[in-house]
Amino acid sequence: MLGQIAYALPFLAEGFxxxxxxxxxxxxxxxxxxxxxxxxxxxxxxxxxxxxxxxSDTVRGIPxxxxxxFVYYGLPAVGVHLQSFWAAVLALTLFKTAQVxxxxxxxxxxxx
Numbered sequence: 001m002l003g004q005i006a007y008a009l010p011f012l013a014e015g016f017x018x019x020x021x022x023x024x025x026x027x028x029x030x031x032x033x034x035x036x037x038x039x040x041x042x043x044x045x046x047x048x049x050x051x052x053x054x055x056s057d058t059v060r061g062i063p064x065x066x067x068x069x070f071v072y073y074g075l076p077a078v079g080v081h082l083q084s085f086w087a088a089v090l091a092l093t094l095f096k097t098a099q100v101x102x103x104x105x106x107x108x109x110x111x112x
Contacts, residue, residue, distance in 0.1 A: 022085070026092045033093065034100025041101055042108045052101060059098035067091045 041052040059067070071091040075082060082090065 018085075022089055022092070025089050026096055029089070029093045030096035030100055033097040035104060037097065038101045038104030038108075041105050056098045056101045059094055060102070062095075064091070064095050067095055 037052050037055070040048045041056070044052070062070075068088065068091040071082070071094075072084065072087040075087070
């Protein structure tokens with residue numbers, strides 16, 4: 001039993017490090033993109049507000065697993081080839097960006 005645990009520990013540590021790296025990238029990228037798009041949604045001209053609203057509502061309405069599959073399998077069908085790591089980062093960043101946009105919109109709307 002202990003031998004199996006000792007055998008698995010390096011793999012678990014590698015997976016943990018990869019998870020931390022993906023999480024860090026997704027948080028930073030989605031925060032930056034979400035704030036920029038959120039400001040555009042609140043203060044931008046009408047065409048920009050419509051585009052951001054369509055992006056936000058569409059992406060938030062897609063289940064995250066479907067979005068991951070779309071990025072990983074759908075983008076190569078149109079000629080965009082990403083490594084699996086970057087496909088996961090892109091899909092999760094898109095999903096989280098749409099949420100950050102709504103967080104920012106709600107925060108600004110709640111200010112009297």
